[in-house]
């Protein structure tokens with residue numbers, strides 16, 4: 089049995105939590121010292137000791153825990169998690185039945201009522217991501233619930249709760265049968281090679297599914313395409329499949345090159361017809377300017393924060409500069425796909441970055457399309473911070 093602890097929150101927080109806000113903020117808790125062991129189940133009470141919700145204590149970058157139930161009598165056990173998983177699966181019925189897409193999210197943290205936890209499906213395998221030690225302490229109950237509600241070959245996990253909230257390197261296999269990697273999954277009929285047991289990431293970011301589809305179907309035919317921060321080249325592959333004349337993928341990580349070759353080959357595309365550059369994007373900008381290279385389609389999808397030997401980059405500080413350099417390489421009438429997964433930058437701020445970069449470069453622009461998270465990355469209106477993905481298709485005129 090897990091211990092149960094009463095915690096009191098201030099008036100303001102009580103109102104916010106009652107309106108559906110799922111995150112327990114540190115400032116809200118009046119008896120903070122009572123919080124000792126992560127994984128403790130919390131009965132959250134207002135200043136008059138009226139029940140607000142049940143949560144757990146778990147430390148993430150933000151907050152000290154999540155509200156996971158609004159029923160005072162509901163116990164937090166394997167049956168509880170089974171109900172959450174069942175509801176999450178029901179919401180994704182259509183995707184589950186789509187033969188052309190075999191990888192997607194089945195449970196998205198607070199969007200599905202379980203802040204701090206996500207579960208993804210990769211063609212017969214499940215990948216659990218734990219965002220705090222607190223939620224990790226419910227591991228046995230959650231695994232029991234998964235065994236009851238899901239059919240699978242095997243389960244893997246990522247523990248994302250070292251001191252900085254980063255991934256803890258480990259053998260990520262949990263149970264069932266081990267996958268043989270690379271595993272080839274499908275997304276709208278496109279193949280991607282993934283590995284569920286090779287570090288923090290799997291090879292494909294599932295939240296960009298709709299963006300990849302748009303790039304393939306509407307923006308690539310005949311285009312010279314540049315993919316900045318290309319990782320395994322998923323956008324390049326989609327552009328090539330959509331008829332791009334040539335793609336150029338740029339990423340500073342050495343591993344990006346063999347991984348990108350693998351993604352091309354998984355789709356019977358000849359990687360030698362494409363360019364894969366292992367370099368800092370800011371160096372590449374200089375090189376491309378010297379060679380007077382320009383592109384019809386440029387995807388810019390940096391990490392929120394990155395540190396290389398030479399510089400640190402943060403979306404909040406440096407995106408406008410990044411876009412300005414991108415505009416230089418974009419042909420008149422070309423399209424920039426500006427993307428960020430930074431929750432520190434709102435849609436409004438991101439639009440301002442685009443406006444400022446174009447203005448400073450004297451370029452005209454037209455926003456053609458705008459994407460946020462796909463439906464399987466379910467978010468709730470009470471927690472807009474959960475909707476972190478922002479992608480704009482911007483047509484540039486010079």
Ligand code: SAH
Nearest residue numbers: 317318319322339340341368369389391394
């Ligand atoms: N756009 C990719 C995901 C990008 S992940 C996709 O859709 O799959 C971020 C990538 O940025 C990582 O692969 C990392 O190696 C790379 N990166 C970080 N800083 C960089 C820099 N200064 N120049 C080039 N690549 C960088």
